[in-house]
Amino acid sequence: MKPNSLPETHLEAWRMQYTSFWRVFAAIESDLAAAGLPSLSWYDALYELYLAPGRHLRMGQLANSALLSRSGLTRLVDKLEKERLILRKACPSDGRVQHAELTDKGVEVLRKIWPVYRAGITKYFAAHLNEAEARQVAEIFGRIRAGLEPTAEAGK
Amino acid sequence: MKPNSLPETHLEAWRMQYTSFWRVFAAIESDLAAAGLPSLSWYDALYELYLAPGRHLRMGQLANSALLSRSGLTRLVDKLEKERLILRKACPSDGRVQHAELTDKGVEVLRKIWPVYRAGITKYFAAHLNEAEARQVAEIFGRIRAGLEPTAEAGK
DNA sequence: CGATAATATTTGCCTACGCAACTATTATCT
DNA sequence: AGATAATAGTTGCGTAGGCAAATATTATCG
Numbered sequence: 001m002k003p004n005s006l007p008e009t010h011l012e013a014w015r016m017q018y019t020s021f022w023r024v025f026a027a028i029e030s031d032l033a034a035a036g037l038p039s040l041s042w043y044d045a046l047y048e049l050y051l052a053p054g055r056h057l058r059m060g061q062l063a064n065s066a067l068l069s070r071s072g073l074t075r076l077v078d079k080l081e082k083e084r085l086i087l088r089k090a091c092p093s094d095g096r097v098q099h100a101e102l103t104d105k106g107v108e109v110l111r112k113i114w115p116v117y118r119a120g121i122t123k124y125f126a127a128h129l130n131e132a133e134a135r136q137v138a139e140i141f142g143r144i145r146a147g148l149e150p151t152a153e154a155g156k
Numbered sequence: 157m158k159p160n161s162l163p164e165t166h167l168e169a170w171r172m173q174y175t176s177f178w179r180v181f182a183a184i185e186s187d188l189a190a191a192g193l194p195s196l197s198w199y200d201a202l203y204e205l206y207l208a209p210g211r212h213l214r215m216g217q218l219a220n221s222a223l224l225s226r227s228g229l230t231r232l233v234d235k236l237e238k239e240r241l242i243l244r245k246a247c248p249s250d251g252r253v254q255h256a257e258l259t260d261k262g263v264e265v266l267r268k269i270w271p272v273y274r275a276g277i278t279k280y281f282a283a284h285l286n287e288a289e290a291r292q293v294a295e296i297f298g299r300i301r302a303g304l305e306p307t308a309e310a311g312k
Numbered sequence: 313c314g315a316t317a318a319t320a321t322t323t324g325c326c327t328a329c330g331c332a333a334c335t336a337t338t339a340t341c342t
Numbered sequence: 343a344g345a346t347a348a349t350a351g352t353t354g355c356g357t358a359g360g361c362a363a364a365t366a367t368t369a370t371c372g
Contacts, residue, residue: 006274009290010282016297017281021177022223023304041358059321067178072359074322096320096367118162126166128299134165136289137296141172143284148179197328215351228329230352252337252350 028120035116038109041066043117045076046085046110049102056089056101085109184276191272194265197222199273201232202241202266205258212245212257241265 029039048065049055057065063073077100080086085106091097129137185195204221205211213221219229233256236242241262247253285293 006278006282007287007290009287009294010285011274011277013285013290013293013297014277014281016294016301017173017177019223020297020301020304021173023301026223027304039358060319067175067182069360070321071323071361075359078322094320094368098321118167121167121170122162124304125170125300126162128303129166129169129296131163131165133292133296134163134169136292137169138165138172140285140289140293141169141176144281145172145176145179147284148176148183148280195328216349225330226351227331227353231329234352250338250350254351 024124056099180280212255
């Protein structure tokens, strides 16, 4: 597709996705706040650590996974560390590197957030999709995401 | 769908949309900044005014359309007004109401932003969808959005 | 081996934006 | 009409997060 060619249908798809995303996102954040829980950025970071082997990641990797800039991640990790949800560990083999490691308390918090987050995803998003549509959305947005993976920048 | 029932497929759809949205959004914002252009929040507000009959809207309506809180919109309008892209007009029939009205200079700025925005949508988003998929995405996210329209809150 | 470049993280500074409180105006109730 | 409630917008204040510069460490090149 040429860079200046954007069919009306595709533009409409973008617009719908754009506005619906913001509304769903705001609704979920609002539910979390109402339940006295931390916001999605905390969840994202904790969850990425939860998935990581050994429950730890380098700061830079975590920044990428958690969709933050490096400086943004540093501040977030400061707060998570102050709450003892993660801890920083210097890397023995490379003095420049810090690892963020999920604590048991961090796992607990993940488990507290998830029911509210899941209910929000269900109510605001999933309730409007049937099974086939969900599969298609996952596939389509998987493709879109793959076009922008940080590692794909090599061929730039 | 029960609020605690979230099939794996639907969750995967959410995750893909979530991360791909943030990446595409960041890429477009980055392109705009690199071109010395204002960010999408400016575009959104100006464009909503452009669409509105008479090219003006009440502050509250504009806040909804532009996906901002009322206070956030007030600050944004302050900046747009300072750049003469819009102007505030008191409503003659209701002293509480202010209208934001798009100026010709505002239209010009919209026209400057659009090519870069369009190229970003095309490259990062639309290039990965065929026609049928685009139609489906528009329809699905239209449904999702409809579930969260501010006006739909009445039945709450 | 020493100078220079590259890399990982942090810090200074700035902007965007939300919530709650405030002001001004209009609607409602008696 | 007068008191009270509702509504529209703005402002005070706080937090999140980005960019560019600073720092610390490691890799590379002569």
